[in-house]
Amino acid sequence: MPAITVRPLTPDDASAYRALRLAGIAxxxxxxxxxxxxxxxxxxxxxAERLRATSHQxxxxxxxxxxxxxxxxxxxxxxxxxxxxxxxxxxYVAPQARGCxxxxxxxxxxxxxxxxxxxxxxxxxxxxxxxxxxxxLYLACGFTLEDHPAADGMLHMQLLLPRPAxxxxxxxxxMKINTLQIPAK
Numbered sequence: 001m002p003a004i005t006v007r008p009l010t011p012d013d014a015s016a017y018r019a020l021r022l023a024g025i026a027x028x029x030x031x032x033x034x035x036x037x038x039x040x041x042x043x044x045x046x047x048a049e050r051l052r053a054t055s056h057q058x059x060x061x062x063x064x065x066x067x068x069x070x071x072x073x074x075x076x077x078x079x080x081x082x083x084x085x086x087x088x089x090x091x092y093v094a095p096q097a098r099g100c101x102x103x104x105x106x107x108x109x110x111x112x113x114x115x116x117x118x119x120x121x122x123x124x125x126x127x128x129x130x131x132x133x134x135x136x137l138y139l140a141c142g143f144t145l146e147d148h149p150a151a152d153g154m155l156h157m158q159l160l161l162p163r164p165a166x167x168x169x170x171x172x173x174x175m176k177i178n179t180l181q182i183p184a185k
Contacts, residue, residue, distance in 0.1 A: 031091075070097060088123050
């Protein structure tokens with residue numbers, strides 16, 4: 001297989017993304033938080049909007065030449081008290097492209113992006129405990145199992161990013177909470 005390229009998906013990738021996502025949902029429904037019926041019913045314009053990178057979400061695609069063969073999303077929590085966490089979601093590589101490093105490149109792209117966000121301290125994910133290929137990939141990329149037990153056949157994993165979370169000048173919510181004065185009753 002030729003060299004794989006990984007890049008953020010854009011609204012122009014909506015048709016290819018939809019096709020790959022539907023294939024993933026059909027093959028591994030536990031890996032996606034939706035159903036085939038719900039996803040196939042979405043208008044293409046809504047899917048295109050999902051692919052627009054924001055300060056809170058980005059979706060990466062792995063390509064073999066022009067063909068989308070894999071995807072991985074990274075979503076950052078917008079709520080101030082948990083804005084130091086992001087979730088890796090919908091990691092999927094088409095069966096014919098497995099074993100060539102696309103999954104690793106996608107996860108590494110998501111981690112690199114997370115490291116570029118100063119406020120982020122950790123990336124979390126959930127994976128089916130019987131998905132040995134995904135578990136092996138995540139462990140190889142530095143994720144560790146979280147302490148709380150698995151629920152519904154899912155394991156929770158996290159990766160602590162290689163620097164502490166930093167509060168930006170625009171995000172001084174924690175200072176406000178720490179200095180909040182509550183009147184005595």
